[in-house]
Amino acid sequence: MKRTILRDIKKWWIGISFVFPACVFFGILILFPVLKSIYLSFTDYTILLEDISLIGLSQYSDLFRDSKFYLALKNTLIWSVFYTILSVGIGLILAIVLNTIRWISNILRLAFYYPMVLSFVVIGLLWMWMYLPDIGIINTILRTIGLKRLAVPWLGKSSTALYGIIVAASWQQAAYCMVLYLAGLAMIPVEYLEAAQIDGATHLQSFLNIVLPLLNRVTALAVVTTVLKSFKVFDLVYIMTYGGPYRASIVLPFFMYEEAFHNYRMAYGTAIAVVSLIVVFPFIVFYLRHLTTREVSE
Amino acid sequence: MKKAVRHLMLILLGFFLGGSLVFAGGENEITTEQGREQQVVLQSIKVLHSWASTPNPETLEVIFNRFEELNPQYKIDDNPIPFEEYTKMIKIIMPSKSPPDVIVHKPGSNTRAQIDAGLYLDLTDFWEEQNFDSVLPEYAKGLWTRHGKIWGVPFKGQVLMVWYRPSIFKKVGLKAPTNWDEFKQVCAKLKNAGYVPLNAGDKNPWPATYWFEDILLMTAGKAFWDNLMLGRAKWTDPRVIKAFEILKRDILDPGYYMANANAYSYQEASRNFGEGKAAIYNMGSWLPPRLWAVMPDVDMDYFLFPTIDSSVERTLRMQGDGWAIPRKAINVQGAKDLIAFLSTKWAHVTFAANVGEPVLHKETTADLYPHPDELGAATLERFKYNGVNPLDLGLEPIVANEVQNLTAKFNENPDMESLMEDLKKIDEVANKVFSDIEKKVAKGFWK
Numbered sequence: 001m002k003r004t005i006l007r008d009i010k011k012w013w014i015g016i017s018f019v020f021p022a023c024v025f026f027g028i029l030i031l032f033p034v035l036k037s038i039y040l041s042f043t044d045y046t047i048l049l050e051d052i053s054l055i056g057l058s059q060y061s062d063l064f065r066d067s068k069f070y071l072a073l074k075n076t077l078i079w080s081v082f083y084t085i086l087s088v089g090i091g092l093i094l095a096i097v098l099n100t101i102r103w104i105s106n107i108l109r110l111a112f113y114y115p116m117v118l119s120f121v122v123i124g125l126l127w128m129w130m131y132l133p134d135i136g137i138i139n140t141i142l143r144t145i146g147l148k149r150l151a152v153p154w155l156g157k158s159s160t161a162l163y164g165i166i167v168a169a170s171w172q173q174a175a176y177c178m179v180l181y182l183a184g185l186a187m188i189p190v191e192y193l194e195a196a197q198i199d200g201a202t203h204l205q206s207f208l209n210i211v212l213p214l215l216n217r218v219t220a221l222a223v224v225t226t227v228l229k230s231f232k233v234f235d236l237v238y239i240m241t242y243g244g245p246y247r248a249s250i251v252l253p254f255f256m257y258e259e260a261f262h263n264y265r266m267a268y269g270t271a272i273a274v275v276s277l278i279v280v281f282p283f284i285v286f287y288l289r290h291l292t293t294r295e296v297s298e
Numbered sequence: 299m300k301k302a303v304r305h306l307m308l309i310l311l312g313f314f315l316g317g318s319l320v321f322a323g324g325e326n327e328i329t330t331e332q333g334r335e336q337q338v339v340l341q342s343i344k345v346l347h348s349w350a351s352t353p354n355p356e357t358l359e360v361i362f363n364r365f366e367e368l369n370p371q372y373k374i375d376d377n378p379i380p381f382e383e384y385t386k387m388i389k390i391i392m393p394s395k396s397p398p399d400v401i402v403h404k405p406g407s408n409t410r411a412q413i414d415a416g417l418y419l420d421l422t423d424f425w426e427e428q429n430f431d432s433v434l435p436e437y438a439k440g441l442w443t444r445h446g447k448i449w450g451v452p453f454k455g456q457v458l459m460v461w462y463r464p465s466i467f468k469k470v471g472l473k474a475p476t477n478w479d480e481f482k483q484v485c486a487k488l489k490n491a492g493y494v495p496l497n498a499g500d501k502n503p504w505p506a507t508y509w510f511e512d513i514l515l516m517t518a519g520k521a522f523w524d525n526l527m528l529g530r531a532k533w534t535d536p537r538v539i540k541a542f543e544i545l546k547r548d549i550l551d552p553g554y555y556m557a558n559a560n561a562y563s564y565q566e567a568s569r570n571f572g573e574g575k576a577a578i579y580n581m582g583s584w585l586p587p588r589l590w591a592v593m594p595d596v597d598m599d600y601f602l603f604p605t606i607d608s609s610v611e612r613t614l615r616m617q618g619d620g621w622a623i624p625r626k627a628i629n630v631q632g633a634k635d636l637i638a639f640l641s642t643k644w645a646h647v648t649f650a651a652n653v654g655e656p657v658l659h660k661e662t663t664a665d666l667y668p669h670p671d672e673l674g675a676a677t678l679e680r681f682k683y684n685g686v687n688p689l690d691l692g693l694e695p696i697v698a699n700e701v702q703n704l705t706a707k708f709n710e711n712p713d714m715e716s717l718m719e720d721l722k723k724i725d726e727v728a729n730k731v732f733s734d735i736e737k738k739v740a741k742g743f744w745k
Contacts, residue, residue: 048393048415049743132566133558155501156561158707242502245560245710246703261386263696264411 034277041271046264059271069272071247072255073279075162079251080230082163086170088222091177092215096207098178099185113179115172124239127168131155131240158248161241165249169236173229177222184218185211224287231280252276341372343632344398346391349653350378357652364648365639372632392417397624399633404619405441405450406691407698414735416743418449419623419630425451428638437685438618438658445744450622451637454649454657456582457680458508458615458688459600466493466577474601478548481604485554488577496549497576498559499567500709503702504690506559508580509549510705511615511689512603514541520613520684527692529732533701533724539717544606546712555709572596582617582688586673587654599672602679616685618658656680694735697728 041059043052063069094112098105115123130137131154139151154164188211196206212219234253237243243250243258250258252272260269349358355378362374377398379387385408391397392412403409412418425431425448431439438452462474467484470491475481485495500506515523518537525531526538549555556567556576568585570576572593579585586598602612621640623633639645646659650666656677664674690698704720 046415047389048411048417049738050393051741051743131561133561153558153561156558244501244503244703244706246503246707258699261389263699264389265696 037270038274040267041274043267045267045270047260047266048264059268060275062268063271063275068247068250068255069275072250072252075248075250076231076233076252076276076279078162079166079169079233080227082166083170083173083230083233084223084226086166087173087226088177088219090170090174091179091222092181092219094174094178095181095185098182109182113175116175116179118172120169120172120235121239123168123172124236127164127171128155128240131164155241156245158245161245162249165236165240168240169233173226177226180218180222181215184215188214220290224283227283228280228287231276252279341629341632342375343372343400343629343636344375344377345400345636346377346379346384346388346398347400347402348379348381348384348388349402350380352653352655354652354654357649360652361640361645361648364644365636368639369635372635374636392624395626396628397626399623399627399629400636401622401624402453402619403450403622404617404691405452406687407694408691409442409449409622410444410735413444413449414738414744416745417625418744419625419627420447420449421451421623422448424634424637428641430641433641433643433659433661435658435660435681435685437616437680438620440685441618441687442620442622445739450620451641452618452620452658453640453646454620454655455616455618455680456584457617457656457676457685458512458580458582459676459679460512460578460580460603461571461585461598461600462578463571463574463597464599465597466574470577474599475604476601477608478604478606482548482552485549485552485578489552489554493574494556494570494576495554495578496556497567497571497579498556498709499562499564500559500706501561501563501566503699503706505564505581506702506706506709507689509555510541510545512580513544513606514538515613515615515686516603516606516610517541517544519610520686523613523686527687527689529694529697529728529735533721533728534718538721539714542708542712542717543714545708546714550709550712559709560706583656583673583676586669590668598669600676611684613684613686614680615688616680617687617691618685650677694728694731696731697724700724700727 040052042054042056044055044058045052098108098112101108118126131139133139133151133153133156136154138154142148142151152160154160192210192214193206196210201209232253233251234257237249237251237254238257241249243254253276256269256272256276259265259272345362347358349355358378359376362376366372366374375398388401388403389408389412392401393415397417403412409418425439430451434452438455439448442448442450442452466488467473470487470493472484472487473480475484488495496509498505514526514537517540522531522535522537526533526535532538556562556570559567562570564581565588567576568579568581568589571579572589580603589596589598602614605612621637623630623637627633641659643659643661646657646662647666649655650657650662654668654673656667656673658680660681662677664670664678667674667677686692689701693701700720701724704717704724707720708717
């Protein structure tokens with residue numbers, strides 16, 4: 001038994017020695033801050049005072065009684081749903097179109113991929129100007145084509161502000177989903193589609209019964225990564241609406257920032273972070289279990 | 299054996315790489331602390347400020363260089379940071395173990411919290427020694443006073459005025475109003491002539507309260523305002539409700555306020571003012587230099603907020619940004635010597651003449667500023683009247699946020715019933731916030 005253990009240790013210590021620095025990094029830069037944040041969420045830490053006291057679940061109790069939290073959570077969930085549907089849907093459509101139109105697809109791929117290389121700050125500024133009620137291009141086009149009624153202040157109305165930002169965010173994420181789907185489409189054997197054609201299947205039937213099922217894994221990847229990204233959104237909200245008008249577009253990350261850094265309530269901010277982590281945790285587990293382990297085994 | 303040695307070396311390599319990266323920061327910290335101690339011998343003064351985004355930001359460097367010439371034993375380590383980043387960074391740097399020697403800040407709710415936490419050095423004796431009362435205005439000293447002590451030395455201070463386009467007024471045949479009835483007539487005529495009477499950009503909600511603030515000050519007075527800002531008065535007080543009623547009746551319902559103000563930041567809204575679509579803009583004196591920098595031919599002048607109740611003494615909303623010394627500053631004497639120099643007339647005049655922002659030295663004159671009859675004259679108004687911080691600086695951030703969002707909503711949809719509900723919620727929030735502050739003050743960290 002002892003000889004077996006020693007043999008195992010000898011076998012593994014090379015791997016451990018290579019992994020050790022990464023473990024140190026992970027521990028210091030990720031694990032320690034997460035654990036410290038969880039600890040701070042049970043204290044009265046305000047960043048100004050070194051004196052910290054444990055106050056139990058007080059921060060969480062305040063949080064669950066704060067209407068702003070529920071508003072931010074609701075907005076984040078709305079963001080998640082619409083952001084995912086738009087990004088994945090548009091990404092799929094673009095990929096199919098580009099996969100079909102071969103002769104100009106390279107140029108179009110570049111054009112559609114372009115938003116991926118822009119930072120959220122640039123995207124936010126661009127769309128903010130496009131949404132301007134009087135001189136923004138969106139309302140100018142709407143007025144020109146006779147749809148003056150639709151030329152609303154997109155970021156100035158509480159009913160449209162959040163969706164306006166979601167559209168801007170989806171513009172970028174759709175490019176990422178498009179790339180995923182293009183890779184997925186390239187892996188579909190042509191013979192399957194040819195066989196379906198020979199059997200008399202229409203394009204739509206081939207798409208629904210062959211292409212889509214074979215793209216399941218890509219769809220799962222696109223959906224999960226988009227959902228995970230939706231819980232991190234901050235820059236766009238900060239740039240485009242600052243959470244307004246009157247908090248209509250506030251989301252969890254922005255709410256956390258406002259409480260921690262604007263209102264000096266750092267411990268409260270960490271409580272928001274912990275709750276956000278709990279909300280997003282199932283998606284992380286799904287991603288790790290179903291979308292990575294299979295890759296390893298394949 | 300060779301294999302074992304090879305394996306051992308690999309493990310040591312792993313430890314070395316990981317360990318050096320772990321402890322690298324620590325070594326730098328030690329080096330920095332040692333270096334700073336050495337620098338104290340060389341009399342380094344570390345200054346952190348947010349005035350990098352003013353026009354002609356190199357002006358401060360000129361002033362610092364002059365200080366170094368006159369005080370060769372000192373070397374200034376200047377660290378300018380853009381304003382928005384500075385407001386976040388200062389909250390982290392002040393409680394840190396090695397803050398700078400001199401900082402700038404806008405006095406009010408932010409400095410109150412930091413003062414209560416014991417992060418500022420008491421400058422009361424320093425103020426008396428330097429006789430700053432003879433050169434700096436009373437209101438600005440008041441902004442930096444807390445618990446009966448003085449915690450900073452004011453340097454520059456924007457004043458909030460009602461700016462207007464004289465060319466538009468002339469075209470419509472108007473004069474600057476002096477009382478509320480005249481003001482309503484001016485707005486009506488501007489609207490009939492096809493202009494937006496009152497410009498606004500409420501996206502970052504701090505400007506949303508500006509009209510409400512002035513109406514409240516001109517009807518309820520400074521004493522009530524101070525009590526409201528410090529949690530000693532209620533937001534459901536009839537005087538607050540009356541101010542909202544005036545705002546609704548005389549500005550919002552007639553449609554004088556900019557439509558879709560929530561879609562514009564104040565900078566974006568400035569375009570409407572500069573291009574002549576809107577005629578009047580209630581904004582700080584930072585507006586004219588910035589607008590003139592991009593639209594040099596724009597005509598702009600100001601009028602004092604029209605009198606609503608002649609029995610109420612006029613109070614202006616004014617800022618008093620100034621210099622302060624963190625309690626943990628290393629070079630306190632150097633910091634004081636620098637602040638004393640920065641409070642001289644020369645330093646104020648140099649800053650005003652080159653940056654164009656209003657400084658607080660009593661002996662500065664209107665002709666220092668790029669447009670002396672407009673901006674210069676506006677800055678001198680501060681020496682004639684009482685002054686208070688605007689709401690976004692004077693009120694605790696949590697409560698101010700609520701009031702700003704409430705007012706932004708009210709500006710778009712002035713519903714008094716909904717307002718009353720919101721004001722009650724604000725009272726609840728304010729009660730909790732100020733009660734927490736009292737507990738923190740009672741701990742006595744500021745002593």
